Amino acid sequence: MRLQRERKLLSSASTPALKPHVRLQYDGVRRSWAVLSPEKVFWPDEVSLAILRLCDGRHSVAQIVKELAVQYEAPHDEITADVEAFLQEWSDRFLVTL
Amino acid sequence: MSEPTLPPIGMLAELTHRCPLQCPYCSNPVELLKANLEMTTESWRALFDQAADLGVLQVHLSGGEPTLRPDLEALVRQLAGRGVYTNLITAGVGMPEGRIDDLAAAGLDHVQISFQGAFAPTTERISNHRGAHEKKIATAGQVRAAGLPLTINAPVHRHNMDEVPAFIDLALELGAERLEIANVQYAGWALLNRNALMPDRASVERQVEVVRQAQEQLYGILTIDFVTPDYFAMYPKPCMGGWARDAFVVAPDGTVLPCHAAGTIPNLVFERFGERDLAEIWQHSPAFSAFRGTSWMGEPCRSCDRKEIDWGGCRCQAMAIAGNARETDPACIKSPIHARMAALIEEATATEDCKFLYRRIGTSYLAGR
Numbered sequence: 001m002r003l004q005r006e007r008k009l010l011s012s013a014s015t016p017a018l019k020p021h022v023r024l025q026y027d028g029v030r031r032s033w034a035v036l037s038p039e040k041v042f043w044p045d046e047v048s049l050a051i052l053r054l055c056d057g058r059h060s061v062a063q064i065v066k067e068l069a070v071q072y073e074a075p076h077d078e079i080t081a082d083v084e085a086f087l088q089e090w091s092d093r094f095l096v097t098l
Numbered sequence: 099m100s101e102p103t104l105p106p107i108g109m110l111a112e113l114t115h116r117c118p119l120q121c122p123y124c125s126n127p128v129e130l131l132k133a134n135l136e137m138t139t140e141s142w143r144a145l146f147d148q149a150a151d152l153g154v155l156q157v158h159l160s161g162g163e164p165t166l167r168p169d170l171e172a173l174v175r176q177l178a179g180r181g182v183y184t185n186l187i188t189a190g191v192g193m194p195e196g197r198i199d200d201l202a203a204a205g206l207d208h209v210q211i212s213f214q215g216a217f218a219p220t221t222e223r224i225s226n227h228r229g230a231h232e233k234k235i236a237t238a239g240q241v242r243a244a245g246l247p248l249t250i251n252a253p254v255h256r257h258n259m260d261e262v263p264a265f266i267d268l269a270l271e272l273g274a275e276r277l278e279i280a281n282v283q284y285a286g287w288a289l290l291n292r293n294a295l296m297p298d299r300a301s302v303e304r305q306v307e308v309v310r311q312a313q314e315q316l317y318g319i320l321t322i323d324f325v326t327p328d329y330f331a332m333y334p335k336p337c338m339g340g341w342a343r344d345a346f347v348v349a350p351d352g353t354v355l356p357c358h359a360a361g362t363i364p365n366l367v368f369e370r371f372g373e374r375d376l377a378e379i380w381q382h383s384p385a386f387s388a389f390r391g392t393s394w395m396g397e398p399c400r401s402c403d404r405k406e407i408d409w410g411g412c413r414c415q416a417m418a419i420a421g422n423a424r425e426t427d428p429a430c431i432k433s434p435i436h437a438r439m440a441a442l443i444e445e446a447t448a449t450e451d452c453k454f455l456y457r458r459i460g461t462s463y464l465a466g467r
Contacts, residue, residue: 005270007318021207021247025181029105029153036183038208038247038276041107041155092318094247094275 010061010088014098017057022095024052037095047072051086055096061087103381103390105153108345110358113142113170114162115350119189119225120456121214123253123288123295125358126162127349130459136350139169141372143176145348148376150180160187162350165197171204178205185210187251190237191230198237202244209241210249210278216264224257226456238272249276254305255295256447262305266312270320277320279309281327285359285414287457294454296446302330329439333404334411334427341389341413346380354379356386359414363423389413389423396424398432 010016018024023036024044033049035042044052050071054064061083069079090096115130137145146157157177164170165188177184186201190211198209211234214224218231241248250269254262262279269277281302282288282295297305306324313322328334338345338357347355352371360366366385380386388394392405399410410416411427419428419438426433 005319019247020245023181023183025155027153027155029151034155036155036207038249039156039158039185039210041183094321 008091008098010084010091010098012060012062014061014087015057015059016055016061016064016087016091016096016098018052018055019095019097024049035095042095047082048086051083055087057097103342104344106149106344106346106380107154108156108158109149109154110158110160110345110347111142111146111164112160112162112347112349113164113167113173115459116166117162117189117457118166118191119163119212119214119227119230120458121212121225121253121287122291122454122456123255123282123286124457125283125286125288126457127286127359127361128290130162130457131350132459136167137352137371139172141352142169142173145352145371145376146173146177146182147180148371150177150182152377152380154182156183156185158185158187163189163192165193171200174201174204174206178207183207188212188237189225189230190234191225191227192233193237193240195240198240198244198246202246206246208247208249210251211238211241212251212253213265213268214253215258216252216261216268220258220261224454226454235272238274242273247276248272248274249278250274251278251280253280253282254297255282256297256301257295259297259301259305262308263312266308266316266320266322270316275321276323278323278325279305280325283325283328283412285362285412285418287455289418290455292442293446293449294452296329296443297327298447299330299443302327328412328415328427328429329443331429332431334408334415334429336408337412337414337427340391340409342380342386343390343409346386354383356389357412357414360385362414363417366423394424396426398430399426402432 025034025036027034033044035044050068065080065083069076087096091098114136115126116133174184184206185208186206187210213234215221221231222228238248252265284292288295309322309324342356347358353368354371355368366388368385369379369383395410399405411429413423415427416425417423420435428435428439
């Protein structure tokens with residue numbers, strides 16, 4: 001009975017978005033981007049921020065990877081692994097919908 | 099004080115001490131403030147403005163029961179307008195139909211509802227409020243219907259620890275994203291009721307295992323945060339994330355405190371918003387500076403490699419058990435009086451049939467102690 005709710009798993013066709021009531025917001029006091037969520041604040045690093053900015057519900061994971069591979073001039077496979085791990089984790093923490 | 103004082107991230111706003119529930123472990127002080135001492139809407143608004151200017155990103159609207167304030171929507175709207183994230187911490191009883199929708203429309207971000215039991219009889223007995231359980235379930239439904247994320251807060255102790263598996267089921271059924279299994283902290287009312295609330299060691303060990311397994315099994319399905327039981331611990335918690343480090347509490351009358359229970363520490367003088375600006379209090383109030391950072395520490399904290407992990411633990415617990423707020427939190431195995439914790443567990447669990455002193459405004463429990 002407990003497992004009626006299921007863990008969401010990422011695929012390359014997922015179109016991630018920030019969950020409603022999760023906000024990416026610039027903090028003028030600390031001059032830094034912050035993610036505000038229920039009772040927690042996160043301080044994304046540059047790469048996380050680049051991923052989160054593309055979490056608009058329109059870009060697929062494959063498209064996010066493609067954009068970041070160009071932005072960072074980095075190998076596709078490496079970016080794929082980073083992006084997938086990040087998004088799965090943020091989905092598991094109820095910050096991103098897939 | 100060599101370390102720079104960083105701006106605070108979180109603020110717990112105790113809008114009122116009035117509450118329909120009477121939980122015997124309430125974190126409010128034993129001497130509760132009556133309604134006529136509560137700050138006005140205008141004062142809270144001014145305070146929230148200063149908090150946002152100072153760098154506060156999250157306000158936890160709490161009490162007592164914050165929804166007893168008819169100006170709650172206005173306060174939420176103002177905070178939302180400043181980009182501050184709002185968490186409503188509510189008992190979830192006596193909320194008229196439509197109130198949650200009004201709060202959501204005002205910009206509320208998240209709701210936390212407390213459950214005193216996983217079953218109706220337990221919830222009623224602990225909260226001393228008839229029908230509480232059903233009302234809470236109805237409120238949880240309204241929260242989800244309004245599209246707001248929901249946390250269930252379950253304070254656990256001797257009388258409901260075996261309901262932890264049922265609390266987990268309840269949180270899943272109610273559509274919560276997060277469940278807080280919070281072992282009662284023995285400050286405030288809980289300290290008065292310690293002998294009636296303290297669990298035995300076997301129950302605590304079972305509970306820890308149930309929670310650990312559920313965290314694993316429900317990863318990505320339900321977040322379970324576990325507030326560990328200090329008296330059974332080896333190391334203390336970083337209370338409030340460290341004294342005056344990134345959060346503070348405001349009492350209903352505007353008194354600005356480093357933590358809920360700070361008022362139990364003698365010789366600390368707390369300032370009230372209105373008499374002084376929030377930024378000045380945060381940066382310069384002697385009560386905030388008293389235990390900020392690590393320079394106040396004596397041994398064994400001073401030379402401990404965990405001193406920036408737990409920040410010496412809880413000052414109020416040191417006060418309550420060691421009789422001196424400057425001491426190491428006795429929850430720590432390095433405390434010279436750590437064994438006192440085990441003795442207090444023994445004493446409490448040997449006390450059978452101990453009645454609750456329910457939380458009420460204006461009772462004189464203190465007078466006889």
